[in-house]
Amino acid sequence: MADLVFDCPGVRPEPYAAAPSLILRLRITERTGGEVRAVALRCQLRIQPALRSYSDREARRLTGLFGDRHRWATTQQPLQLATVTAMVPAFAGATEIDIPVPVSYDLEVACGQYFHALEDGEVPLLLLFSGTVFTSGGIGMVPWERECAAVLPAAVWRELMDLHFPGCGWLRLRRETLDALLAFKHDRQLTTWEETVGALLGRAGEGPC
Numbered sequence: 318m319a320d321l322v323f324d325c326p327g328v329r330p331e332p333y334a335a336a337p338s339l340i341l342r343l344r345i346t347e348r349t350g351g352e353v354r355a356v357a358l359r360c361q362l363r364i365q366p367a368l369r370s371y372s373d374r375e376a377r378r379l380t381g382l383f384g385d386r387h388r389w390a391t392t393q394q395p396l397q398l399a400t401v402t403a404m405v406p407a408f409a410g411a412t413e414i415d416i417p418v419p420v421s422y423d424l425e426v427a428c429g430q431y432f433h434a435l436e437d438g439e440v441p442l443l444l445l446f447s448g449t450v451f452t453s454g455g456i457g458m459v460p461w462e463r464e465c466a467a468v469l470p471a472a473v474w475r476e477l478m479d480l481h482f483p484g485c486g487w488l489r490l491r492r493e494t495l496d497a498l499l500a501f502k503h504d505r506q507l508t509t510w511e512e513t514v515g516a517l518l519g520r521a522g523e524g525p526c
Contacts, residue, residue, distance in 0.1 A: 318457050319450045320348040321356070325442075325467035330477035331417060337481050339418040339469070341401070341444075346411040351452055356405035358448040358459065362418065364396040364428060368441040378434035382427060395443065396427050402448075422478050423489065432478075435471040442467040 324344040331338040341362070347353050367389070371379065376386050383392040403416045423429045432440070446463040449456060490498070502513040 318349070318454070319351055319353055319452050321353075321446075321450065321459060321463065322346050322348060323444065323446055323463060323465045325444060325465055326413070328418075328442075328467060328469045328473060330473060330480060332480060334417065334419075337420050337422060337477050339420055339473075339477060341416040341418050341467075342413060343403075343416055343444075344411060344413045345405060345408070347409070350410075351454070352407065352409040353405070354407045354451045354453065356448055356450050356459070358403050358405055358446065359400065360403070360416065361400045361445040362398040363443045363445065364398050364431060365441040365443055366396065366431065367393040369438060372436060375434050375436055379431070382430050382434070396431060398428050398442070420477070422482060432471065432474045435474075437471055439468040439470050440474070442469055 322345075324346070326342045326344055328342065329340050331340045341360070343360075345356070366383070383389050399418050399420060401416055401418050403414060405412065405414055421429055422433075444465050444467055445461075446459050446465075447461055448459040450459060498510075498513060501507075501517070502510070505513075505516060507513045507516060
């Protein structure tokens with residue numbers, strides 16, 4: 318039976334993808350000395366927000382996600398970033414592969430809110446593995462307890478989003494809300510959505526934070 322262990326040397330942006338994607342660099346080591354013919358691998362990526370510190374500015378931005386800071390001991394639960402699959406080709410000893418990880422900047426998604434709130438530092442990740450291993454001796458399973466830690470620098474996330482949405486973010490609104498915004502924009506002869514939202518914030522006595 319193959320005995321696989323996993324390690325993640327790093328995560329980087331994928332500059333040529335049609336939609337935002339990270340590249341997960343994964344190292345796989347087989348510890349019995351046998352040859353692996355293939356692995357049908359499944360990997361869950363989870364953010365572990367409780368394993369890093371936050372500035373006061375970041376904490377304010379995270380209030381909508383985790384509540385006030387005094388509640389974080391109970392509210393900072395892991396966030397599911399993605400689940401990806403990959404076919405690992407034949408190897409003996411150890412191998413390294415790149416796995417694309419599609420991600421979203423939708424601020425209604427918890428992970429999007431979380432990354433948008435960060436200014437710097439690293440995001441602790443937990444990678445959980447499962448799948449099927451094919452060897453000359455037969456077929457086995459990747460044990461469910463196989464996992465490894467990784468880090469995703471906040472700067473890498475921002476670099477990725479700037480590749481696709483330079484200096485911007487995304488909000489999803491109901492059609493009725495969009496119609497009302499269009500009417501507000503037209504009535505005041507505003508030329509851009511930035512001006513429209515800025516005018517609404519001004520009326521509310523608020524400004525960009």
